[in-house]
Amino acid sequence: MQKIPKSILKGAANGNIAAFEHIYRIAGGFVYSIALHMTHNNEDAQEVTQDVFLKIFKKLKGFYFRAAFKTWVYRMTVNAALDICRKHSQLSRKAREFEKMLKIKNLSEEVHGIIDKREAHEHLEYWLDLLNPDQRVVIVLRDIEGLSYKEIARALRINRNTVRNRLRRARLTLYAVGRKEVILDEVR
Amino acid sequence: MKCAEIRDLILVGYADKELGRLSMGRIKRHLLKCKHCRRFEVLMLKNVVSPFRHADPVTPPSGVWHNISTIIYEHHEKAQRFLDNIKDDLDSIFSHPVAVTVMTVALVFILVFGVILRPLPVEMQLVNGYLAEQEEFLRIADTGKEVYLGTATEDFIIQGNFFISR
Ligand SMILES: [Zn+2]
DSSP states (O other), X not given: OOOOOHHHHHHHHTTOHHHHHHHHHHHHHHHHHHHHHHHOOHHHHHXXXXXXXXXXXXXXXXXXXXXXXXXXXXXXHHHHHHHHHHHHHHHHHHHHHHHHHHHHHHHHTGGGOOSOHHHHHHOHHHHHTTXXXXXXXXXXXXXXXXXXXXXXXXXXXXXXXXXXXXXXXXXXXXXXXXXXXXXXXXXX | OOHHHHHHHIIIIIXXXXXXXXXXHHHHHHHHHOHHHHHHXXXXXXXXXXXXXXXXXXXXXXXXXXXXXXXXXXXXXXXXXXXXXXXXXXXXXXXXXXXXXXXXXXXXXXXIIIIITOOOOHHHHHHHHHHHHHHHHHHHHHTTOOOOOOOHHHHHHHHTTOOOOO
């Protein structure tokens, strides 16, 4: 995220809507991106983005000298997205189980070629869905948003070793599934 | 370093350039001579890291800012309306001479009875009574006469055998 000038932050903290729009133009993209990759749902991502920015507008005055703006926004976004993930986890787990069932069935019916595997590969959602929300969030922050381990640790309020552990587990899962897909490709 | 350790560092640290110079060098040297770890590195970067790093950037639909700004304006207007209403109410009250007189009298009553002539709470009355009683006892005791006024202090001394009768 591009750095936001202090004068803009101050203006928005004093209720200047033009200054606030400036902040939205800079930070709106990554808030929406994190939310979308975490929830895999456009409407949820829009809701998270809206909630986060209304919170920023309300709390900017109290925040603004306390912590780095970026970290603060990352933290709010991740928390809002994780809330939605938890809210939907029951529902999506069932949907995923159903989907998995379909996939297994389809794999055995290769001839019909119902699943375009390459398309599935290209869909990040397919990969992110293999991870639990705690692992997914570190992949999103590290590899999609490009945060350092230190920034991730601050945003999630965990220590750097926990960041490493989650990243390790997430990448091992992705690696293992990737290998399996390659082997399946070779067999076919 | 063993291959397992190298791969673990490739998975976390090396792939993110979050390793010290020493470890980075060690891994690079190992990769030059070990084709298995080299294969691991290539597959890891290709399958696990790259797809996310090259993800298409996403932007929120234009409706999102519209919603946010609308909500902010509505809140602002609501707060402004609330303040305006209070101001209007006060204005209309103070434009009536009768109302002003009534409120002034009420204010004076509150000041006089509520603040200046405020009745003492029960505890304060008890303490004041006790102090007055003590004052009276000490005044008489000072004269050297043996008297019993029935005060709490006298009772305490009598019960504790502190009183030596002459
Ligand atoms: Zn090796």
